Amino acid sequence: MSHPTLEDVAARAGVSRALVSLVMRGSPKVGKERREAVLKAADELGYRPNVMARGLAAGRTGMAGVLAADLHDPLFASVHDGLAEEAGRRGVRLLLASGGGRPARERAALGELFDLRLDGLLLAGPRIAAAEIERAAAGCPVAVVGRSLRSAGVDCVTADDAAAVRLAVTRLADLGHRRIACMSVGRSRLEKAFEAAVDEAGLTAVEDLRWRSPGAPTAVLALGDVTGTAALTGLYRAGLDVPGEVSLIVHGDAPGAAAAGVTTVAAPPAELGRLAMAALLDRIGGAGGGGGGGGAAGEGRRVTVPPVLTERTTTRPLTP
Amino acid sequence: MSHPTLEDVAARAGVSRALVSLVMRGSPKVGKERREAVLKAADELGYRPNVMARGLAAGRTGMAGVLAADLHDPLFASVHDGLAEEAGRRGVRLLLASGGGRPARERAALGELFDLRLDGLLLAGPRIAAAEIERAAAGCPVAVVGRSLRSAGVDCVTADDAAAVRLAVTRLADLGHRRIACMSVGRSRLEKAFEAAVDEAGLTAVEDLRWRSPGAPTAVLALGDVTGTAALTGLYRAGLDVPGEVSLIVHGDAPGAAAAGVTTVAAPPAELGRLAMAALLDRIGGAGGGGGGGGAAGEGRRVTVPPVLTERTTTRPLTP
DNA sequence: TTGAAAGCGCTAACAT
């Protein structure tokens, strides 16, 4: 028999199906003798409960779905570590689906996860429209990590980028740097944060990148992983000694950065994941106690994760 | 109503449940009029079929499970591209689970996927014991990519590493190199393949790495991504011009290699995935026609994928 | 403490 059922186990143990069901879920209200008989029969038969059937009957699955916008993004793996840790701690299983980096695929994947009627859905860095996420959230608890939705019914966990920029600038100031340049590719919001931070610290933001000229910057803050890599190679190519002549901090924490030894500032990805999963599971758990209606109960928590500065080999005190 | 069911749709359209079921699956044996009424009702209610219930009743889910040994491995994302492509082409949905890089977790994840009673399971680079995989394969079609099991009942797709080494050596020979070094960390099988390839091409394998000495190698073959990175930095650090003085080919195709511009030789990961999924789906599809018993039907196909050499910037013809 | 019975939402023979 390829897939023994509860009934097979019951027959072999000489009890009823319901009793087996109780035993399988570790209910305390079963006699020791019977329990062992059931366990023995189950083991001999190689019985494994059918999750689909269980979910259908119980109305909950004990599983949450995770939608990864793009599996290629190395950040996702780290975020997932956090997701898995928190889910594991609370006894929830995770099922993933991939958006393949394309919104159309992502939309489809979201639909598939939704149709599974899992206990909740966690969207990692979704690229689809907010309205589509809200629609899903109307039928099932949803949390989002890596993107902030301005809508109730969805919990969002994001990195505090502005704080990260401030942290980097502060650190550079502490190291004695006075003239700092910011390299960025169209992140105006963060560029503004940079300028504000520089002002606040009493430093000067330098835009002129003629190195070794009198007013040249002594430190660079690069916004984003790719910009960071470009910045580093650019500095090297310009013949500059890093960190001898110029210090570099990259905002963003792609795993490659650690290997390359660059100093980074960013919210720890796994922590983002942990908090997002915690929010989702809280929402799921609270569904029974709270007052709201449907899966869209609650106000839509908005969590922001503080940055961590990881000093590696591209920063050093300014020594004139 | 949060989750309308088939019955709700039937009631609203004034037909029976079965008819709605037929319409939902696009059966041709339904009158145009009724069909439209059903579709309209379903749409108004926002009906979405419950995959669990469907799977339970139909005995098949239209989904395959993918177990990633480690999400952090950048190779997996590429393999998954291939898996997704082939599955998509054949109308099969994919559900992933992660082994988190730890055999214990992987074992657990395999069990969870198994308990879902999906149509098939695809294991990517599994690190658990062969016996455990075989046990799963006894209850459900299983294919493995990135590892070769010597057991019937499981299809395996792997890269042809020996051919890759041969290809690299041949190319180096074509470029005029005569003395080649092989850098490797405990891959004796491939080292032997290297030596054989070098012999065959009439070249000489050099072990002495004193650069710029008379007998120094003019080309290096590094086995594995990390070894490759180490080799490249090592050469640079030794003050050598690559590819001016030494050509380098890395066996293994981590995405980082492309960015770093190193010439690589490896089986295309997505192709591995495509073939593995094809094997799995063939096995699933063939389950009805063939003669074997259970999910372990068939002989256990063993597919090997030929390498591709991608010439980037670390190789060039020998110019004495 | 144990068993019987009624579904969960759907599909798949069977009727009609």
Place this chain on the structure above:
DNA sequence: ATGTTAGCGCTTTCAA
């Protein structure tokens, strides 16, 4: 062409 009737494997009242 459309409706009826059983289940799929499990959980969960409700009785005993």
